[in-house]
Amino acid sequence: MTTTFTTDAAVFFVRMGPSWDVIDEVRRFVERFCATACPGAERQEQIALAAHELVQNAIAASTTDVELRIELDRKAGCVRLSVSNGAAPDQIEVLRQRLVRVQSHRDPLAGYLEAMREDPWGRGGLGLSRIRYEGALDLGLEIHGGRVTVHADGPLSLAASPA
Numbered sequence: 001m002t003t004t005f006t007t008d009a010a011v012f013f014v015r016m017g018p019s020w021d022v023i024d025e026v027r028r029f030v031e032r033f034c035a036t037a038c039p040g041a042e043r044q045e046q047i048a049l050a051a052h053e054l055v056q057n058a059i060a061a062s063t064t065d066v067e068l069r070i071e072l073d074r075k076a077g078c079v080r081l082s083v084s085n086g087a088a089p090d091q092i093e094v095l096r097q098r099l100v101r102v103q104s105h106r107d108p109l110a111g112y113l114e115a116m117r118e119d120p121w122g123r124g125g126l127g128l129s130r131i132r133y134e135g136a137l138d139l140g141l142e143i144h145g146g147r148v149t150v151h152a153d154g155p156l157s158l159a160a161s162p163a
Contacts, residue, residue, distance in 0.1 A: 009074070010038065012068075015065050015066070015067045016065060018064075023055060027048045030044075030070060031048035037074075038072050046135045054081060054150055056127060057095070062086060063086040068081070077156045078154070078155065078156055079153070081137070081152040081153075083149065087146065087148050096141060098128055099128060102128045102129050112126075112130065115128075128150075137154040
């Protein structure tokens, strides 16, 4: 998915230490930010869920500060979350493999259900599927040396399903 952001975008950026203490606050803040920046889009809970999962993954594997960037483009009708952090090569490879597995399913629900069946009590692996299915967002990965960025992109509003 290619997303182009116009000047009608609300952008939030934060850099934080890799601390578990911020996870719930990030989720609450993102939800309020989205509701305020784009009233009527009704996506704040899904976007907050995606931010929560991405930041949680980053903190678990981070060797540096974690950066969260949210762009809500009202004119283009797009949202993009980006979470960046430093990570060891083995952690980057685990992330790459998880993304490949999540994206191997055409149907996000099928991928989510498979992730739940694989290791329901295991650590890691479910969050990316949740973002794709529950958040209705596409995932992407950028790697620059020891720095990794996961992007979650999608529509700012979800059209009602036809009956």
